[in-house]
Amino acid sequence: MKIPFNxxxxxGKELVYIENAVTKGKISGNGYYTNLCHRFFxxxxxxxxxxxxxxxxxALEMAAILINIKEGDEVIMPSYTFVSxxxxxxxxxxxxxxxxxxxxxxxxDEEAIEALITPKTKAIVPVHYAGVACDMDKIMDLAxxxxxxxxxxxxxxxDSFYTGKxxxxxxxxxxxxxxxxxxxxxxxxxSGEGGMLVINDSQFTERAEIIWEKxxxxxxxxxxxxxxxxxxxxxxxxxxxxxxxxxxxxxLENLKDIQKVRISHWEHYNRELQRxxxxxxxxxxxIPSYATNNGHMFYLVCKNTEQRTAIIEKLKSKGILxxxxxxxxxxxxxxxxxxxxKPLTESDRYSDCVLRLPMFYExxxxxxxxxxxx
Amino acid sequence: MKIPFNxxxxxGKELVYIENAVTKGKISGNGYYTNLCHRFFxxxxxxxxxxxxxxxxxALEMAAILINIKEGDEVIMPSYTFVSxxxxxxxxxxxxxxxxxxxxxxxxDEEAIEALITPKTKAIVPVHYAGVACDMDKIMDLAxxxxxxxxxxxxxxxDSFYTGKxxxxxxxxxxxxxxxxxxxxxxxxxSGEGGMLVINDSQFTERAEIIWEKxxxxxxxxxxxxxxxxxxxxxxxxxxxxxxxxxxxxxLENLKDIQKVRISHWEHYNRELQRxxxxxxxxxxxIPSYATNNGHMFYLVCKNTEQRTAIIEKLKSKGILxxxxxxxxxxxxxxxxxxxxKPLTESDRYSDCVLRLPMFYExxxxxxxxxxxx
Numbered sequence: 149m150k151i152p153f154n155x156x157x158x159x160g161k162e163l164v165y166i167e168n169a170v171t172k173g174k175i176s177g178n179g180y181y182t183n184l185c186h187r188f189f190x191x192x193x194x195x196x197x198x199x200x201x202x203x204x205x206x207a208l209e210m211a212a213i214l215i216n217i218k219e220g221d222e223v224i225m226p227s228y229t230f231v232s233x234x235x236x237x238x239x240x241x242x243x244x245x246x247x248x249x250x251x252x253x254x255x256x257d258e259e260a261i262e263a264l265i266t267p268k269t270k271a272i273v274p275v276h277y278a279g280v281a282c283d284m285d286k287i288m289d290l291a292x293x294x295x296x297x298x299x300x301x302x303x304x305x306x307d308s309f310y311t312g313k314x315x316x317x318x319x320x321x322x323x324x325x326x327x328x329x330x331x332x333x334x335x336x337x338x339s340g341e342g343g344m345l346v347i348n349d350s351q352f353t354e355r356a357e358i359i360w361e362k363x364x365x366x367x368x369x370x371x372x373x374x375x376x377x378x379x380x381x382x383x384x385x386x387x388x389x390x391x392x393x394x395x396x397x398x399x400l401e402n403l404k405d406i407q408k409v410r411i412s413h414w415e416h417y418n419r420e421l422q423r424x425x426x427x428x429x430x431x432x433x434x435i436p437s438y439a440t441n442n443g444h445m446f447y448l449v450c451k452n453t454e455q456r457t458a459i460i461e462k463l464k465s466k467g468i469l470x471x472x473x474x475x476x477x478x479x480x481x482x483x484x485x486x487x488x489x490k491p492l493t494e495s496d497r498y499s500d501c502v503l504r505l506p507m508f509y510e511x512x513x514x515x516x517x518x519x520x521x522x
Numbered sequence: 523m524k525i526p527f528n529x530x531x532x533x534g535k536e537l538v539y540i541e542n543a544v545t546k547g548k549i550s551g552n553g554y555y556t557n558l559c560h561r562f563f564x565x566x567x568x569x570x571x572x573x574x575x576x577x578x579x580x581a582l583e584m585a586a587i588l589i590n591i592k593e594g595d596e597v598i599m600p601s602y603t604f605v606s607x608x609x610x611x612x613x614x615x616x617x618x619x620x621x622x623x624x625x626x627x628x629x630x631d632e633e634a635i636e637a638l639i640t641p642k643t644k645a646i647v648p649v650h651y652a653g654v655a656c657d658m659d660k661i662m663d664l665a666x667x668x669x670x671x672x673x674x675x676x677x678x679x680x681d682s683f684y685t686g687k688x689x690x691x692x693x694x695x696x697x698x699x700x701x702x703x704x705x706x707x708x709x710x711x712x713s714g715e716g717g718m719l720v721i722n723d724s725q726f727t728e729r730a731e732i733i734w735e736k737x738x739x740x741x742x743x744x745x746x747x748x749x750x751x752x753x754x755x756x757x758x759x760x761x762x763x764x765x766x767x768x769x770x771x772x773x774l775e776n777l778k779d780i781q782k783v784r785i786s787h788w789e790h791y792n793r794e795l796q797r798x799x800x801x802x803x804x805x806x807x808x809i810p811s812y813a814t815n816n817g818h819m820f821y822l823v824c825k826n827t828e829q830r831t832a833i834i835e836k837l838k839s840k841g842i843l844x845x846x847x848x849x850x851x852x853x854x855x856x857x858x859x860x861x862x863x864k865p866l867t868e869s870d871r872y873s874d875c876v877l878r879l880p881m882f883y884e885x886x887x888x889x890x891x892x893x894x895x896x
Binding site: 152155156158162163166167170173174175176177202203204205206209219230231232234235236238239332333334338339340341342362363364376378379380381382383384385387388389390391392395475477480481482483 | 526529530532536537540541544547548549550551576577578579580583593604605606608609610612613706707708712713714715716736737738750752753754755756757758759761762763764765766769849851854855856857
């Protein structure tokens with residue numbers, strides 16, 4: 149392919165910091181760079197407590213453990229999302245209640261949530277699709293009214309914001325009780341594989357550290373708070389190597405530049421494709437007034453699957469790779485038999501019609517745009 | 523500390539391969555170096571199928587999912603082990619049945635296992651402590667007789683072997699239905715954090731790949747076996763970044779040299795401390811005739827905790843760090859209330875008396891030995 153769908157961007161310092169991590173003689177988890185990354189996120193975005201994880205999936209699993217998901221608990225989330233959003237809760241025994249997407253946007257239809265709440269509902273998991281905020285006031289109000297937890301799946305939502313009805317602009321990931329970010333190589337800020345759990349409710353802070361460290365109170369031990377550490381809870385090895393954190397730190401130092409370039413690519417696509425989209429009955433991304441655009445993804449909503457396939461094939465013939473995703477989870481092989489059958493038409497429409505165009509730092513947008521228009 | 527307990531050893535190619543992984547434009551999981559590592563283990567040790575994971579903990583969790591651990595299933599393992607051996611199964615709802623250790627060695631007392639088997643027993647998890655083989659014939663015979671799975675916790679057991687009653691020498695990790703290795707920075711072969719699941723029973727192969735890839739059939743998709751991939755099972759993001767695999771590959775290329783040096787350190791300790799150990803009523807490591815020594819760990823079994831504390835303090839005053847582990851899991855804060863109270867005297871003795879001496883590639887053993895003898 150002349151133009152891949154994604155190309156991991158190196159800021160130039162990644163290998164220097166990895167070498168430095170190795171020289172420090174500590175490349176397991178919770179080392180020097182892990183700490184730098186935690187402090188960065190906590191101070192830049194006001195996240196109360198951050199813990200790097202080996203993936204966003206693992207951050208969601210930590211969240212599921214923290215809110216004590218048990219067999220039969222219900223968790224509401226959009227059907228149009230990545231499998232990990234659901235799997236993390238299914239692993240703890242939850243029943244997933246799928247909501248439809250909005251008409252104007254693949255994010256969860258906030259108006260559809262309340263009807264899905266039952267006495268068994270334990271949490272709502274809004275997914276900030278393409279880094280565009282869900283209407284968090286509506287979701288947090290429901291959570292308060294029905295005493296539910298909110299876990300933001302902010303996998304794609306780094307450096308994106310939500311302005312509430314109080315007029316205050318808040319970073320995504322700082323609003324729910326817990327939030328999960330991804331640093332997978334396809335994201336804006338990357339570490340190959342990687343993720344982060346954000347804890348905004350202090351009732352979870354102490355236990356989160358324990359679960360992160362394999363169910364032991366090792367963190368407290370290293371702070372000198374106890375004189376011996378041992379097994380105190382369930383948990384897993386959620387910590388990434390400091391090699392991964394060193395890579396991530398080089399990226400974070402360049403967050404501003406990366407965001408500027410990606411947003412400019414996004415705006416370039418959006419500007420150049422407006423007329424073509426109207427002519428071809430294609431929907432371009434919508435950014436609601438309360439949300440920001442973080443330049444994570446530029447997608448088209450085609451008028452049908454045939455049109456999507458035709459565009460994919462045409463671009464492929466020019467050496468350009470465009471991709472589609474997700475299969476609605478309620479229609480998946482794994483879950484369709486457990487699903488009650490209510491149609492989720494918008495979710496299915498996005499499954500059939502969303503097409504993601506190449507998006508990465510070093511992309512020549514003109515090249516893609518010109519080939520699309522042809 | 524002049525002499526740390528552990529110092530990660532760099533073979534010299536780690537950063538070169540990491541740079542190469544990045545240049546290839548694929549630093550998420552299941553990339554070029556991941557594949558090289560898989561092939562290495564499969565061909566060198568005859569493991570049927572290998573999957574790198576983000577940690578040994580995660581490999582054990584995959585094993586627990588693969589054997590379908592459900593609420594109330596019982597799993598037999600030594601109490602004297604790391605928390606992850608147990609947590610992986612507890613996370614799936616298992617009840618852990620703890621066995622005592624051998625008198626001559628901290629490994630599981632093979633003779634104690636049969637009495638612990640009940641109709642609810644699903645698996646035995648032998649831990650090859652210090653890389654020294656458990657008596658696998660005894661364990662595999664029991665498993666066959668009672669229809670149980672055997673999952674080798676081979677965290678410390680790379681390049682170590684077991685000779686069965688048939689006279690054949692087999693690598694540890696190739697004998698049980700499944701096995702888990704660790705590449706944590708304290709191990710012989712490292713990647714900071716990291717692990718590997720070994721599948722020796724082909725009934726698990728296809729599902730293992732799915733669970734590894736977040737419960738999707740993505741691996742089959744990339745092999746061209748299906749035309750679309752989706753959610754087909756539970757799973758998690760068990761894949762490490764190819765950055766981690768690139769680091770590991772540099773280590774594996776030097777396995778022979780690393781093993782040679784570590785075993786020579788071990789033999790140096792063992793030779794020089796024989797007389798001192800007898801004089802001080804200290805037990806040195808035992809390697810049963812069916813097992814090999816892989817130079818992972820040199821430990822002392824002190825005559826009591828006071829003696830251990832005295833040695834730790836004395837070495838500390840000379841700038842040498844020695845450490846102890848584990849708190850018997852049946853006595854842990856998390857599990858003691860669920861434990862039936864049967865005393866596990868050997869396990870407790872090792873908890874109280876085991877002391878690990880510094881062990882790493884660049885170690886000057888003489889320096890430690892001379893300070894111990896003084």
